[in-house]
Amino acid sequence: QSALTQPPSASGSPGQSVTISCTGTSSDVGGYNYVSWYQQHPGKAPKLMIYEVSKRPSGVPDRFSGSKSGNTASLTVSGLQAEDEADYYCSSYAGSNRGVFGTGTKVTVL
Amino acid sequence: EVQLVESGGGVVQPGGSLRLSCAASGFTFDDYAMHWVRQAPGKGLEWVSLISGDGGSTYYADSVKGRFTISRDNSKNSLYLQMNSLRTEDTALYYCAKEVLVLYYYYGMDVWGQGTTVTVSS
Numbered sequence: 001q002s003a004l005t006q007p008p009s010a011s012g013s014p015g016q017s018v019t020i021s022c023t024g025t026s027s028d029v030g031g032y033n034y035v036s037w038y039q040q041h042p043g044k045a046p047k048l049m050i051y052e053v054s055k056r057p058s059g060v061p062d063r064f065s066g067s068k069s070g071n072t073a074s075l076t077v078s079g080l081q082a083e084d085e086a087d088y089y090c091s092s093y094a095g096s097n098r099g100v101f102g103t104g105t106k107v108t109v110l
Numbered sequence: 111e112v113q114l115v116e117s118g119g120g121v122v123q124p125g126g127s128l129r130l131s132c133a134a135s136g137f138t139f140d141d142y143a144m145h146w147v148r149q150a151p152g153k154g155l156e157w158v159s160l161i162s163g164d165g166g167s168t169y170y171a172d173s174v175k176g177r178f179t180i181s182r183d184n185s186k187n188s189l190y191l192q193m194n195s196l197r198t199e200d201t202a203l204y205y206c207a208k209e210v211l212v213l214y215y216y217y218g219m220d221v222w223g224q225g226t227t228v229t230v231s232s
């Protein structure tokens with residue numbers, strides 16, 4: 001199972017929006033609404049930001065939103081803040097009882 | 111407080127074995143599927159394995175199938191990963207993580223431990 005494809009980097013100024021893509025195939029992202037997104041700060045464990053494509057766990061700001069179209073899922077961070085600077089990973093069910101993560105995107109707040 | 115604490119990591123030679131543990135607290139452990147996820151130094155996340163809440167169903171990434179075994183002891187609120195025939199490419203920080211929804215799999219992982227480091231080297 002190959003990793004889902006994410007851009008290596010993305011950036012924006014404080015207050016702006018940034019959108020990260022996560023591209024898979026009809027066998028993973030496109031086939032199921034089981035896409036989740038994680039934020040990871042250096043030296044820390046990942047934190048769930050979005051699950052089931054667009055649902056936010058309690059405590060996650062509504063500045064974070066998720067969507068999916070075809071084989072590509074997206075995470076949008078609106079109103080960028082300094083603390084949003086981190087690595088972001090998508091994940092999906094990949095069929096055959098397996099999970100798969102994306103390659104990761106480093107978000108920089110300029 | 112909902113918490114996961116991993117232990118058991120260390121340095122092992124290629125071909126060796128190691129057993130990781132994950133102690134859970136603050137939630138009804140047997141209601142939730144549990145995952146192991148690893149991260150090689152400087153690399154991204156890799157899903158390793160999942161076990162259902164009752165322990166009756168287990169699933170593995172192709173990279174570890176036949177070498178790793180996931181298990182759980184719900185009476186002890188504990189998750190395990192038995193790793194055999196270890197390879198240098200298994201070197202990573204290993205996290206245990208809780209499934210976000212009761213009785214479902216692969217929807218997301220909402221609680222993570224701090225990780226335990228496994229180094230496979232001669």
